[in-house]
Amino acid sequence: MRELFPLLLQGTLVTIGIAVCSTLLAIAMAFAATAARLAPWAPLRWIGNVYVEVFRGTSLLVQLFWFFFVLPLPPFHLELAPFTVAIVGLGLHYGAYGSEILRGALRSVPGGQFEAALALNLSPLTRMRRIILPQAMINALPPATNLMIELLKGTSLVSLITLSDLTFRARQLDEATFKTAQIFTLTLVIYFVLAQILVALMRYFERRASHGMSQRTVR
Amino acid sequence: MKTDTETSTPLQPDAPVMEKEMNRDPADVLSTAAGCEAEAPMVRFAGVTKCYGALTVLDRLDLEIARNEKVAIIGPSGSGKSTLLRVLMTLDPLTGGTIEVDGEPLTHMRKNGELVPASVRHLRRVRSKIGMVFQSFNLFPHMTALANTIEAPMRVHDLSRKEATDRARELLSLVGLEDKCDHYPSQLSGGQQQRVAIARALAMRPKVMLFDEVTSALDPELCGEVLNVIRRLGSEHNLTMLMVTHQMGFAREFADRVCFFSEGKILEQGTPQEFFAAPQHQRTQQFLRAVREAI
Amino acid sequence: MNSFFDLHYAAHILPALLRASLYTVLITMVGFAIALVLGLVLAILRRSHLKPLSRGVGFVVEFIRSTPLLIQVYVLFYVLPVYGITMSALTAGTVGIALHYACYTSEVYRAGLNGVARGQWEAACALSLSPWRTYSGVILPQAIRAVIPALGNYLVAMFKDTPVLSAITVVELMQQAKNIGSETFRYLEPITMAGLFFLLISVTFAQLVRRLEFRLRLP
Numbered sequence: 214m215r216e217l218f219p220l221l222l223q224g225t226l227v228t229i230g231i232a233v234c235s236t237l238l239a240i241a242m243a244f245a246a247t248a249a250r251l252a253p254w255a256p257l258r259w260i261g262n263v264y265v266e267v268f269r270g271t272s273l274l275v276q277l278f279w280f281f282f283v284l285p286l287p288p289f290h291l292e293l294a295p296f297t298v299a300i301v302g303l304g305l306h307y308g309a310y311g312s313e314i315l316r317g318a319l320r321s322v323p324g325g326q327f328e329a330a331l332a333l334n335l336s337p338l339t340r341m342r343r344i345i346l347p348q349a350m351i352n353a354l355p356p357a358t359n360l361m362i363e364l365l366k367g368t369s370l371v372s373l374i375t376l377s378d379l380t381f382r383a384r385q386l387d388e389a390t391f392k393t394a395q396i397f398t399l400t401l402v403i404y405f406v407l408a409q410i411l412v413a414l415m416r417y418f419e420r421r422a423s424h425g426m427s428q429r430t431v432r
Numbered sequence: 433m434k435t436d437t438e439t440s441t442p443l444q445p446d447a448p449v450m451e452k453e454m455n456r457d458p459a460d461v462l463s464t465a466a467g468c469e470a471e472a473p474m475v476r477f478a479g480v481t482k483c484y485g486a487l488t489v490l491d492r493l494d495l496e497i498a499r500n501e502k503v504a505i506i507g508p509s510g511s512g513k514s515t516l517l518r519v520l521m522t523l524d525p526l527t528g529g530t531i532e533v534d535g536e537p538l539t540h541m542r543k544n545g546e547l548v549p550a551s552v553r554h555l556r557r558v559r560s561k562i563g564m565v566f567q568s569f570n571l572f573p574h575m576t577a578l579a580n581t582i583e584a585p586m587r588v589h590d591l592s593r594k595e596a597t598d599r600a601r602e603l604l605s606l607v608g609l610e611d612k613c614d615h616y617p618s619q620l621s622g623g624q625q626q627r628v629a630i631a632r633a634l635a636m637r638p639k640v641m642l643f644d645e646v647t648s649a650l651d652p653e654l655c656g657e658v659l660n661v662i663r664r665l666g667s668e669h670n671l672t673m674l675m676v677t678h679q680m681g682f683a684r685e686f687a688d689r690v691c692f693f694s695e696g697k698i699l700e701q702g703t704p705q706e707f708f709a710a711p712q713h714q715r716t717q718q719f720l721r722a723v724r725e726a727i
Numbered sequence: 728m729n730s731f732f733d734l735h736y737a738a739h740i741l742p743a744l745l746r747a748s749l750y751t752v753l754i755t756m757v758g759f760a761i762a763l764v765l766g767l768v769l770a771i772l773r774r775s776h777l778k779p780l781s782r783g784v785g786f787v788v789e790f791i792r793s794t795p796l797l798i799q800v801y802v803l804f805y806v807l808p809v810y811g812i813t814m815s816a817l818t819a820g821t822v823g824i825a826l827h828y829a830c831y832t833s834e835v836y837r838a839g840l841n842g843v844a845r846g847q848w849e850a851a852c853a854l855s856l857s858p859w860r861t862y863s864g865v866i867l868p869q870a871i872r873a874v875i876p877a878l879g880n881y882l883v884a885m886f887k888d889t890p891v892l893s894a895i896t897v898v899e900l901m902q903q904a905k906n907i908g909s910e911t912f913r914y915l916e917p918i919t920m921a922g923l924f925f926l927l928i929s930v931t932f933a934q935l936v937r938r939l940e941f942r943l944r945l946p
Contacts, residue, residue, distance in 0.1 A: 272922070275890060282914040328523050334560045334636065339587045368795075393805050397805070408793035425616035
C-alpha cells in the first residue's frame with residue numbers, strides 16, 4: 214500500500230489542478246453565455262443559445278476527443294497540449310450547464326425585487342449588481358455544488374487523452390503491480406474525499422453568503 | 433415639501449392640511465426642493481387605458497389628484513386599482529392616454545413643442561418624484577433594514593454613506609424602528625417589514641407616495657402599526673398619497689377623497705362623508721353592503 | 728483530402744457508425760430500465776425506519792454518486808474477476824452505468840416522494856389502505872408525475888455517458904468513431920458525426936420527455 218501513495222498523490226494534485234482551472238473557465242463561460250442569452254441583440258442571443266445547446270447536448274468525452282484528435286489535423290491545424298484540451302473541454306462543457314443554472318437562479322429571484330428596485334429608481338446596472346445578482350448567486354449555490362462534483366468526476370476522463378491525473382496513475386499502477394483491488398478502491402476513496410471537501414467548502418460559502426437570510430440546504 | 437411662500441393658495445375647499453402648511457419645519461426630514469406650481473394637480477391621468485391582450489383593465493380613465501391630497505381607491509378585485517398605481521410607477525407600460533406628474537408628462541416628453549416618447553433619463557427624473565410601497569413589502573432580503581434604506585439614496589442621489597445613514601436613521605425612527613436598524617427582514621415581523629418599506633420609499637424624498645394594499649398581507653393585529661405610520665405621515669408631513677386599500681374604516685377617517693373603481697373605470701368618488709353615507713351607484717351600494725357584512 | 732468535410736467519406740462510414748450506435752442505444756435502454764427500478768428500490772429503502780438500513784443505503788448511494796463512472800466500470804471489469812466474477816465488457820459496462828444512474832434516480836425519487844403532501848399519507852392511513860396499496864395507488868402516481876422531467880434528463884445524461892464505456896473496450900459509437908479515424912487518419916468526419924448523433928438523440932429525447940410530461944399532466 215505504501216508504494217502506491219506517492220504516485221496516486223501526484224495524480225491527485227494534477228486532478229485538483231485541472232478541476233480548479235476548468236472551474237474558473239466554466240464560471241466565466243457561464244456568465245458570458247447567460248449575458249449573451251439575455252442580451253437585447255438577437256444574434257448575440259442566438260450565439261449564446263447555440264453554445265449552450267451544443268455543449269450540453271453532446272457527450273463530454275466526444276468533445277474532449279474532438280479537441281484532442283480533430284483539431285491538430287487539417288483543416289484546423291491547431292495542436293493543443295493535453296492540459297489545454299482538458300481545461301477547454303471541461304470548461305466549455307460545464308460552462309454550458311452553469312449557464313442554465315445561472316438562468317434558473319436569476320429567474321428564481323422574486324419579481325417584486327425588480328419592481329422595488331425600479332420604484333426606487335435604481336439604474337438597471339445597479340439593480341443587477343446590488344440586488345438581483347447577490348440573491349441569484351445564493352440560489353445558484355446548491356445546483357452549482359452538484360455541477361462541481363460532476364466536473365470533478367469529469368476530470369477522470371482526461372486520463373483517456375493521456376493526462377497523468379489520478380485515474381491515469383491508477384491504471385498505470387494497476388498495469389505495473391496488479392494490485393487491482395487496492396488501487397481502485399483507494400482511488401475511489403480519494404475521489405470521494407475530494408467530493409466531500411468540495412461540499413463542505415460550498416456549504417461554508419453558502420452560509421456566509423446567506424448570512425441573515427433564511428437558510429437553504431446544499432446537496 | 434413646501435416652503436412658507438406657498439401657503440396662500442387654497443388647495444381644496446375642505447382640505448384639512450391648510451393649517452399645517454403654515455407651520456412647516458424647514459428642517460423636516462421629508463422636505464424636497466421647492467418650486468412646485470400651486471395650481472396644477474400633482475398627478476393627472478388623462479384617458480389612461482391599459483390592456484393585457486384582449487383584457488381591458490383600465491378604460492379611458494380620467495383622474496386628477498391635487499397637491500397633498502390623500503386619495504383612497506377601493507373596489508372589487510380585478511377592477512384595475514393596483515394597475516392604476518403600477519402604470520403611474522411605470523412598472524407596466526400604458527396602452528393609451530397620458531399621465532402627468534407635477535406638471536410634467538410622465539411617459540412622454542416635450543421636444544420642440546411636440547410630445548415624443550420619453551427618454552430613459554426623462555423617465556427616471558419624473559419617476560423619482562413617486563415612491564411606492566408594495567403589498568408584499570419587497571424588502572431586499574440580503575440587506576439589513578438600514579442597508580435597505582440607504583441603498584437607493586447612495587446609488588441614485590449620490591449621497592455619501594454618512595449622509596444617507598443619517599437620513600435613514602431619522603426615517604426609521606419616524607416609523608418607530610430605530611432599534612431595528614441592523615436587523616434583516618427575515619428577523620422582522622410583517623408589520624415591521626412594511627414600515628421599513630415605507631421608510632425606504634421615503635428616503636428618496638418623493639412627492640407622491642403610492643400604497644398598494646399595504647396591509648392586505650398582514651395579520652390583522654399588525655395592520656394597526658402600519659396604518660398609524662401612514663396616518664402620521666399624512667398629518668405631519670406634506671405628501672400626496674394614493675392608497676389602494678380594503679381598510680374601509682381607515683379610508684373613511686383618513687382620506688380626503690374616496691374613489692370607487694369598477695371594471696377599469698371610476699364609478700363614483702367623493703369625500704368620505706358623502707361617499708360612505710350615501711353612495712349613488714347601485715354597484716357601489718352593493719360593494720359597500722358586502723363589505724359591511726364581512727366585518 | 729483538401730475539402731473541409733468530406734461528405735463522400737462521411738457517407739461511406741455512416742453504416743458502420745449506425746451499427747455501433749445501435750449498441751449505444753441498446754446499452755442506454757437496458758441500463759436505464761435497470762436504473763429506473765433499482766433507483767425506486769433504493770429510494771424506498773432510504774426512507775425505511777430502520778436506521779442502519781437507511782444510513783447504509785444512503786452512504787452507498789452517496790459514494791457511487793460522488794465517484795467517477797470510469798473508475799466504477801474499471802472495478803467491475805478488472806477487479807471483480809479477481810474475486811471470481813467475470814463479465815463481458817458489454818455486461819460490465821451496462822451494469823456499471825445502470826448502477827451509477829440508479830443512484831441518481833434514487834435521489835430523484837426521494838425528492839418526488841418527499842414532495843407528496845403529508846396529508847396524502849395520513850388520508851391513506853385513515854382509509855386503512857395497506858402499505859402496498861398506499862404506495863402503488865396513492866403515493867407513487869403523484870410522486871412519479873412530478874419527477875418525470877428529472878428522470879428524462881437522466882436518460883439523456885446516461886446516453887451521453889455511454890462513450891465512457893469505450894475505456895473498457897465496449898465498441899459503442901465513440902469507440903467505433905475512434906477506430907475508423909485511426910485507420911484512415913481522418914478524425915474530423917467520424918468524431919463530428921458521432922457528436923452530431925448524440926446531439927440529435929439528446930434533442931429528440933428531450934422533446935419526447937416534454938411530450939410525455941404534458942400527456943401525463945393532471946387537469
